[in-house]
Amino acid sequence: MRTITEFPRRVKTIPTEWITLSDGTRLAATIWLPEDAVENPVPAILEFLPYRRRDGTVLRDRQMHAYFAGHGYAGVRVDMRGSGDSDGVLEDEYLPQEQADAIEVIAWLATQPWCSGSVGMMGISWGGFNSLQVASHRPPALKAIITACSTDDRYADDCHFMGGCLLNNSIAWASTMFAFGAQPPDPEVVGERWRDMWIERLENNPLMAASWISHQHRDNYWKQGSVCEDYSSITAAVYAVGGWADGYSNAIPRMLAGLPGPKKGLIGPWAHAYPHAAYPGPRIGFLQEALRWWDHWLKGIDTGIMDEPMLRAWMQESVRPATTYPERPGRWVAESAWPPRDREPSMLHLSCSGLSGDWQPDAKVIVASSLSTGVTFGEWCPYGLAGELPADQRPDDGRSVCFDTQPLVERIEIFGAPVVTLDISSDKPVAMVAARLEDVAPDGSSTHVSYGLLNLTHRHSHEHPEPLEPGKTYRVKIVLNDIAQAFPNGHRIRLALATSHWPIAWPSPELATLTVSTGESTLSLPVRMPSPLDEALAPFAEPEQAEVEPHVIAKLAGRNRTITEDPMTGETVVTVHRERSSYHLPAIDLAFEAQAEEHYRIREGDPSATSADAKAVWQLSRGEWRVRTETYTRVSCTPQTFEITAAMDAFEGDVRVASRNWQRSIPRLLV
Incomplete structure (x- = not known):
């Protein structure tokens, strides 16, 4: 990574x-601005997040927004209501209030003496979500967005549900x-009122898990903020960016x-x-x-970016299974439109x-997996941390029913969403x-x-x-993805x-046996032939950024994932230790x-013994001032x-200043 210290405009x-x-x-x-x-005056680029601009994302923010500022933009990183140093309480994800706040911020930016009146919005994950959501309201100053690692569908394609299955x-x-x-x-920012602001947050911090699990179908809770409900509401230019190893590439x-x-798309x-x-x-x-x-959308400079193919993606080569790859071999490929025109999928038939x-004669195939099927899948x-990707899938393949082709006689490339069509029956009402x-x-x-999940009660509708x-x-x-x-x-x-994909998804209430009629x-595989557009693609420049905020690392971020199986009890426990950078x-x-x-935790033969727990400890300190939340x-x-x-405890020094506990029982609604 090249660090840039001299820019066309001083920052x-x-x-x-x-x-x-x-x-x-x-x-x-x-x-950050010239x-x-x-x-x-310059255009403004807004990133609107709950992740604490001053200490949470400061390392990344300066590298990016100072870079934009040095090239003639105002990079603006705002703490959302209830986060960081901003007033209020963070009540949930992607609320109408959050979107309304961002619209006011955009209007404020457009009227500043240093702003040209044109505004862009960008973000990754949460910031990618709300860039789309805010664009759907068409604030006049918002001309273009970059949305990275996000989704257009909060129910079907976010971290909460997949195919109607509850995601852990x-x-x-x-x-x-x-x-x-x-x-x-x-x-140091808000002064003496910091403690009152903190107590307000502690007393009103919501149990988001209960809200999310309460809405098990695609109801109005999820439709709000899902821009797929009305794509036509977005008139700003959209650059959608993601990666195949991410959970959000489908959007x-x-x-x-x-x-x-x-619109443009980029998938690496x-x-x-x-x-x-x-x-x-x-x-x-x-x-x-x-x-x-x-430059194209906020300054009116013809950079040629809109003359290039609509979608550029990384065609991955075959690799040996590993939970970490420094690089995936492959090449860039391009599509001028999506979906591609005049391309028929390749159909493979299931048989014994x-x-x-x-086509092969019909046969009945039983699918009844152990509940621990899926433990080698990863996150x-x-x-991008070590140990997150799927390991060799042979252990889980052994717990599954597998249909293989003969060894391929020629190379095949696919690009798009594979689709599995099954004639299937179940011995239980939920599977x-x-x-x-x-x-x-x-x-x-x-x-x-790739993979896909389907709660079979959602075969016709998530709603x-x-x-x-x-x-x-x-x-x-x-x-499939x-x-x-x-x-x-x-x-x-x-x-x-x-019939299980643990611990990615919660199991069905009862053990189910499925019968597939082959x-x-x-x-159906979206087979693609190489295109002349691929060879015409110009290479990307080498990565570069502005200087990072000075900091001293005490501990690097990392993941440690272990799988423990007890043959006496039949219990399998997947433990994930997450270390954030300190x-x-x-x-x-x-x-x-x-x-x-x-x-x-999951136990063979007993879906009711399933559980998931998560605990976190966060600490901020400066001299004698030290706060900690657990x-x-x-x-x-x-089955029902x-x-x-849930529990939350907050400490100032060694004194506990708040303690809250929650108990919720939520009916299972065909999940």
Whole structure:
């Protein structure tokens, strides 16, 4: 990574700028802008997050926003209501209030003497979500956005539910937000009122896990903020960015197909991070690419970016299974439109002998997996840290029913969403099916490619699920995650079916046995031939950024994942220890440290013994001032309910200043 210290325009930093909203709430912002911006106004680029600009994202913020400022923009990083040094309480994700606040901030930015009146908005994950949501309101000054690692569908394609199945990442994320919402503002910024602001947050910090688990179907709670409800509401130009290793790549093809206005897509091999700093590599000069986008839409400079293909993606080569890849070999490919025109999928038929291009006589295949199937899969949303990606899938393939092709006689490349169609019946009214697509090498090693989940009660609708009639055969479709992947000759393509995918998804209330009728069951692959557009693509620049905020690392971020199986009890426990980077910021003499641990327990033969718990400890300190929050969330179940237990304790020094406990029992609604 190249660090840039000299820019076309000299940069100044406003460490804290207060933006007062119409209801009197004050939001704290850090602004990087050219020194001469008042004499020569510039467009503004807003990033609007709950992750604490002064100590939480400060290292990343300066590298990016100072870079934009040096090229003639105002980089603006704002703490949302209830986060960091801003007033209020953080009540939930993506609320209408959050969007209204951002609209007011955009209007404020457009009227500043240093702003040209044009505004862009960008962000990764939460900031990518709210960039889309705010754009759907069409604030006049907002001309373009960059949305990275985000989604257009809060129910079907976020960390909470997948195919109508409850994702355990929802519980882990709820624990993280539980901790974020309990942090105080900085006394050096807000003064003596810091403690009153902190106590207000502690007394009103919501149990988001209960809200999310309460809404088990695609109701108005999830529709609000899902821009797929009305793509036509977005008229600003949209650049959608993501990575195949991330949990959020599916939204990019969907938005390219659905958005009516100017749009571009970029999908690399990356996990959940900006492409100039992401793993697996190769990293790219993403900040230069962003400048080309901003220059075109905010300054009216013809950079040629809109003359290039609509979608650029990394075609991944086959690799041996590993939980970490520094780089994924492959090449850039391009599509001028999405979905591609005049491209027919390749259909493979399921049979007792595997997968083939020819129809085979109908047979009945039983699928009844152990509950621990899925333990080798890794994280739902990797961040690029060691140990997050799927390991060799052979152990889980052994717990599944697998359909393999014969060894391929020629190379096959796919790009898009594989689709599994099954004629299937269940002996229980609620059941799930997990479908995994694997690349099987001649030595038998099984590398994960894509997957999809379906709660079979959601076979027709996520909004109005229907119980299964035991013994009745239904035709269902499982849409797997989009992917660009090459399968070499000599390898086999494997479809693995299972009735569990733990600990990614919560199991069904009862053990279910599925029967697949193979006669009309198929795997549809989006096969793609190389295109002349691929060869015409210009290479990306090498990654670069501005100087990082001075800091001293005390501990690097990391993950430690262990799997423990007890053959006496049949219990499998997946433990994930998450270490966030701990560091000291000399400029403000502030030290930050945080860590979390999760346990996912399941017992063979007894879905009611399933549980997930997460605890986190966060600490801020400066001299004798030291605050610490400890949060704990546990979800367990009966066949009829989800049971949530949670606790939060906050300390100033060694004195506990707040303690809260929650107990919630939530009915299971065909989940």
